[in-house]
Amino acid sequence: MRARFLMLSATLFGLAGPMAAVVAPTVAFAQSAAVAVAPQYDTTHVYVALADVDRFVQSFTATFGGQSTPQVVVNVLPVPSSTTSQLIQTPVGTVSLFGFKTPIPRPFGDERNGYLVKDMDVAIKEARQAGADVIVSDFPDPIGRDAVVQWPGGVNMQLYWHTKVPNYAPFQTIPENRVYVSNDRAAAFVKAFVGFSHGKVVSDEQKAPGIEIGRADATFHRIRIESPFGKMVVLATDGHLPYPFGHDNTGYEVANLQDTLSKAKAAGVNVLVEPFTSAGRTAAVVEFPGGYVAEIHQTAAAG
Numbered sequence: 001m002r003a004r005f006l007m008l009s010a011t012l013f014g015l016a017g018p019m020a021a022v023v024a025p026t027v028a029f030a031q032s033a034a035v036a037v038a039p040q041y042d043t044t045h046v047y048v049a050l051a052d053v054d055r056f057v058q059s060f061t062a063t064f065g066g067q068s069t070p071q072v073v074v075n076v077l078p079v080p081s082s083t084t085s086q087l088i089q090t091p092v093g094t095v096s097l098f099g100f101k102t103p104i105p106r107p108f109g110d111e112r113n114g115y116l117v118k119d120m121d122v123a124i125k126e127a128r129q130a131g132a133d134v135i136v137s138d139f140p141d142p143i144g145r146d147a148v149v150q151w152p153g154g155v156n157m158q159l160y161w162h163t164k165v166p167n168y169a170p171f172q173t174i175p176e177n178r179v180y181v182s183n184d185r186a187a188a189f190v191k192a193f194v195g196f197s198h199g200k201v202v203s204d205e206q207k208a209p210g211i212e213i214g215r216a217d218a219t220f221h222r223i224r225i226e227s228p229f230g231k232m233v234v235l236a237t238d239g240h241l242p243y244p245f246g247h248d249n250t251g252y253e254v255a256n257l258q259d260t261l262s263k264a265k266a267a268g269v270n271v272l273v274e275p276f277t278s279a280g281r282t283a284a285v286v287e288f289p290g291g292y293v294a295e296i297h298q299t300a301a302a303g
Contacts, residue, residue: 034198035123039230040168041116042177043087043096044250045158047109048290053084053099055268055289062267063260063288064252066090068097076146078139079105089168092252093175095292107135107156111148112249113177114158115229116166120145123159131192152192153185176251177232178295183221186236190223199227209278214242244272244285244293251295257282260296 048056057068069087076085076098084099096114117123120138127149128134135156136148144162151157181189194201203224210218213235221236233251254260257275264286265271272293273285283297 033118034228035117035119035126036197036228037116037118037165038168038170038228039174040094040170041166042175042230043094043114044175045098045111045113046095046290046292047098047100047104048292050084050099050101052290053097056097056292057086057088059264059267059269059288060088060095061090063264063269064090064092064254073101074142076141077105077108078136081105091172092254093171093250094168107148111156111158112179114146114160117159117161120147120159120161123147123161124149127159127196130196131188132196152188153179153181155179155181155189173253173255174231175253176295176297177230178235178248178251179232180235180237180241180246183236183238186221186223186234190225190234193232194225194227197225197227197229199225199229199232202226205279211276212278212283213237214245214273215240244287247293248285248295249293251283251297254296254298257284257296257298260298261286264296 046056053071061067066089069089071084071086073082074085075081076083080102081104082101084097084101086097088095088097124134124138124147132149132151134147135150136146138145138147141160143164144160146158146160148156148158179189190201193199201223203222205222207219208222210216210220212222213220218240220238223234223236225232225234261271261275261284268289270287271284272287273283275282275284277283280300281297283295285293285295287293
């Protein structure tokens, strides 16, 4: 649902560490073009109760700026259902917002985001080759086609294709897709997604500061990926995550975190984790009306 290779050396990916052995792409992906369109077509999928839809829109745009498309009521699934649907576009990230009027058929609601692809058939083929399961086969929706894939580690994402190619302005800052996986499946997830996305691992920290996942007395494995789809951080943990960590699917980069949090609080957003500083950035975790949890951060350079 929308809101949407020759073996190479590790040096090409900026690696010499533990992930170097698992991200080398295969011949098939080297010979194919990336299916991604651009980062501004990645949308976080947010499901809220119907009564919370307007409050969510108001609070999200008050916090980040931007605006919402007109709300429509449609069936965007391959089975009978009805939902309000609108796209909230801001300079720092986009949300596909759904307020279902009917029960939500499984597995919808579990997909974290939607990626626009250039060719749905090619995208599905390459996702399978990379190691993804297609858990919802492609189906038509009012403006294109969709499918849901699951990556190693149980990470669900939606792929979507538009009959008419959209034209969205680039983001001022590219949001971060925040993927929590087990230590056991981190390598498999990274290898699969990097191969599919034609991406690269830009950092691999085996002992990242635990404060980033709410555990100041511990460390965890953090891998950052960049691809034509946008940015991603993989947080490989033992699963001992204090609330709300693990619920934050997206991280939004802003120029001034304190100003953003002031706007958010005034709009009815709850700050769940007060600002903390780690690895060159200051971050907080918030909850918007309707229960959507997000990370917001400012980099040292922005400060």
